[in-house]
Every structure is written in C-alpha cells, then in structure tokens.
Amino acid sequence: MTGTPTSGGTPSDPDRTRRTGVPDPPEAPRVAFYGDDVTGSTDALAQFHRAGLRGVLHFGRDAAAAAAGRSGHDVVGVAGVARSLPTERMADEIRPALEALRQTGAGFVQYKMCSTADSSPVRGSLGRAAEAGREVFGAVPVPLLAAQPEFGRYTAFGHHFARDDDGRVHRLDRQPTMSRHPVTPMGESDLVLHLTGQTALPVASFDLTAYELPFHRARRRYDATTGDGPGIVVLDALTCEHARYAARLALTGGPSPLFALGSGGLSLAVGQLLNGTGTTEPYGAPGPGRVIVVSGSRAARTTAQIRRATEHGWATVPIPVDPSDGCDTSPAALAGLRDAVLRSLATDAPGVVVHALPAGHRDEPGTDPRDTLGDSLAHAVRTAVADGGVRRVVVVGGDTAGRVTDRLGARAAEIDTLLSPGAAMCRLTCDDPHVDGVSLLLKGGQAGPVDIFDRVAGRTGAIDLTTDPRGEPGT
Structure with a gap:
C-alpha cells in the first residue's frame, strides 16, 4: 500500500447497465x-x-x-x-x-x-x-x-x-x-x-x-x-x-x-x-418524542444519568435482580412489568427508565441473572413500542445491549442522529415488525453526558463542543 487505503472494488462502469441490462x-x-x-x-x-x-x-x-x-x-x-x-x-x-x-x-x-x-x-x-x-x-x-x-x-x-x-x-x-x-x-x-x-x-x-x-x-x-x-x-x-x-x-x-x-x-x-479532512460533522438534536430507557449497567455514570432523569420528571421502573436466581421472568412477573411500563407512559413523563435494582446489578460472567435480565428488558421495550407507541429506545450497558438486541431480533443499524461523544441514535432493522424502524441508542455504561436521556427525548439543544468540550449540559 503506497498511500491510505481505498476501496478494493472494481471501478464502476456507467455503461454496463445499458449494454448488458445487469447493474454494476x-x-x-x-x-x-x-x-x-x-x-x-x-x-x-x-x-x-x-x-x-x-x-x-x-x-x-x-x-x-x-x-x-x-x-x-x-x-x-x-x-x-x-x-x-x-x-x-x-x-x-x-x-x-x-x-x-x-x-x-x-x-x-x-x-x-x-x-x-x-x-x-x-x-x-x-x-x-x-x-x-x-x-x-x-x-x-x-x-x-x-x-x-x-x-x-x-x-x-x-x-x-x-x-x-x-x-x-x-x-x-x-x-x-x-x-x-x-x-x-x-x-x-x-x-x-x-x-x-x-x-x-x-x-x-x-x-x-x-x-x-x-x-x-x-x-x-x-x-x-x-x-x-x-x-x-x-x-x-x-x-x-x-x-x-x-x-x-x-x-x-x-x-x-x-x-x-x-x-x-x-x-x-x-x-x-x-x-482528506480533519473536520467532523456537528452533533444534532432530535425533535420531542417519548422514550423508553432500559439499563443493566451499574456504572457510576449510569447511576448519575438515572438520578438526573428522575429529578427531571422521568418515570422509573426498577427490576429486582437476585445475585443467584436473576430476574423473575414468570408470566405473572412479565405481566406486572408490562403494566408498570404502560402506567408510566400514560403520565406526562417524557419517558420511562427500566433498570436493574439497584441501578445496575453486578455483572458476573456466566451467571443466569445476565440472561434473565435481558429477557425482562427486551419485554419492556416490546411493551413500550408495540403497546405504548414509543419510537425511541435507549439500551444502557455493553453486555446488556448485546442481550437486548439479540432478543429483539436486531439485524442492522444505520446512524440517524449524532448526539454527543459516545452517543448516537440509529435506525434499527429488526425481525420484530413492531420494533423495526425504531430509533435506537446503544450506550455504554460510562458514556454520554448526564442529561443524555433528555437529549434523546428532544428536550435539549444540540451539543456545541467548541464551548462545551466534554459534551456536558450547561450549569
């Protein structure tokens, strides 16, 4: 390679379709x-x-x-x-x-x-x-x-x-x-x-x-x-x-x-x-919209984000997680979770945060709680989207995001809106017809400004890194 990498494909032939009927x-x-x-x-x-x-x-x-x-x-x-x-x-x-x-x-x-x-x-x-x-x-x-x-x-x-x-x-x-x-x-x-x-x-x-x-x-x-x-x-x-x-x-x-x-x-x-440029596209902000946040992260940053959301009018639904037995995913428990999500969405809250109790369980590799929590959080997402009319979803935590997207049958995503460093909303392609096409933010536990959930809900303006280099909300 003598320079920076380029496409390895065959150069496009603009006359090929006309000559052969087969698109390049x-x-x-x-x-x-x-x-x-x-x-x-x-x-x-x-x-x-x-x-x-x-x-x-x-x-x-x-x-x-x-x-x-x-x-x-x-x-x-x-x-x-x-x-x-x-x-x-x-x-x-x-x-x-x-x-x-x-x-x-x-x-x-x-x-x-x-x-x-x-x-x-x-x-x-x-x-x-x-x-x-x-x-x-x-x-x-x-x-x-x-x-x-x-x-x-x-x-x-x-x-x-x-x-x-x-x-x-x-x-x-x-x-x-x-x-x-x-x-x-x-x-x-x-x-x-x-x-x-x-x-x-x-x-x-x-x-x-x-x-x-x-x-x-x-x-x-x-x-x-x-x-x-x-x-x-x-x-x-x-x-x-x-x-x-x-x-x-x-x-x-x-x-x-x-x-x-x-x-x-x-x-x-x-x-x-x-x-060939050192410039970047600016961060943006979506218009107002209802949001469901589901979290399995126990990062301090996530705890602060959940606390701020609660202080600013968001509804929260905690999910108890037993260190040995995981979440209760019985039909009765899932029905109760569904009712709690829908009750929260029936209020004037900008959205609902469904999170492990306390705000993020202890991830221990190979234990059942990781799988059952994913089941519960995916159920909450389906409820909010299919029955609550929500079209914006935030999944918090690296491992949590993998489990939830797997259970939702996610197949592909493309960037929709760049919100802040470490946070971008994507358009989701999904097997589940109710979830297909939603706007999705997959956020690491330590990522995003403390007001990230309000940003997804369209309640703040776009971040300007020239005046706010860390992507934090103004004081």
Missing part, C-alpha cells in the same frame, strides 16, 4: 470493522459517520455473512461479543467475522476495542484478538491505538489514561471505575505490559515525540520500530491530531488490507484521513 455491482466498502461489544460497535459506526463515511452495522448470528455482501456503503461493521468471552472461545467468535470482512475488499479492517482497553488474559483478551487478526490477514505487526481524546482517553509513552466523571484524568490503574471493574479490573496502565500478559507476541510502543518530526522522518522511525518484528505496536495519542498522525503512519506503505486494533479514536482518525 456495488463497490467494496472503504473500511470494515468488528466490534467486541455492541455499544462499542455503534460508537465506531458513529465515528466513521462523523468523518463523512456512511455505514451499516450488522447484528446477530448472520452478521458476518451479511457483512460479506456488497451493500454500497463506505463502512460495514459486525457487532460482536468478544469482549465478554473467555479467551479460549474468542477465536471461534472473531475469525469468521474477520474472514467475512476480508472478503469485502475493504482496504482497512479494524478490531474495535474499548477505549479503556478492557481485557485480561482470561477474558476479552486483546492479545488473542491480535493473534486472530494475524491468522486472517498475515503475520505482520498490528497497530493498536486505544486513545480517544474527545472521550477523555489518552496514551502517552505507552501508558493509558482515562478521565473520570468529575473531569479528572487518571492513570488507568488508578482510574476510579476501571481500576475496580467487576470483570476486567485494570491493574496496569502500561499497555505494553498489559498486552504482554495476554499474548506471546512481542509488543512494542511508538511514542508521541515522533509526531513532532517531519513525516518522512517519523515514518522511518515507525519502520524501525516495526522492523524489529513486534506482533503489536502501541501508538500514543493525546489529541485528535496525534491520532490522525499515528493512523497515517500505520496506513502509509503498510499492507493491504491493513488490520489494526483501536478505539473510536482510531475510527475517526482513519475516516478523516480517507476523506
């Missing part, structure tokens, strides 16, 4: 990605959209096959679940998806990881993801860019940092949420060491001092780093400009297709490079 096949997408959870997948789709690339995200068991077909989109994605899987099961999940994405002809294929590098040697291993990518795309170095500066995620000299809810930036192993994550607590901020514990591949770091050099000199330094034969190269970034520079280094002169691991910060940087 759609060109290959410019980029493709696999997301290791559902909310992260929508973030990648949104970041490419912000850079001017239009895409489609596929869900479900047939997602890989659907992604392999030519759709005419700039971007094609597969929403996966690798982040929550035991490491020994990851290859069976990842490889078929990456094989399908390779078949699209895209010049760049991303494994979309969380910007907080959530992973461990035993669960959601990023090292195993890199290994799977090399098995599909060839044994060449895999660039990794975890930083997402607009979202408060930074990498400097290989160490990763994350902003907390109060706006303070912490080294990852001291960040209040990530250092105590219930599944993948981060005890190491040095991403080289973090990844070395997950793979036998050599891991190197490429630091941001190179970004001050003329590009040809920085490229020589990058070549020298990758020339030592690392399996993974961790790239620094403190700003969006750094991220674009790092992405350019990785893309220029690299293999085609190029496989890389990265956050939404990498998605945005690559999209901007492909479109």
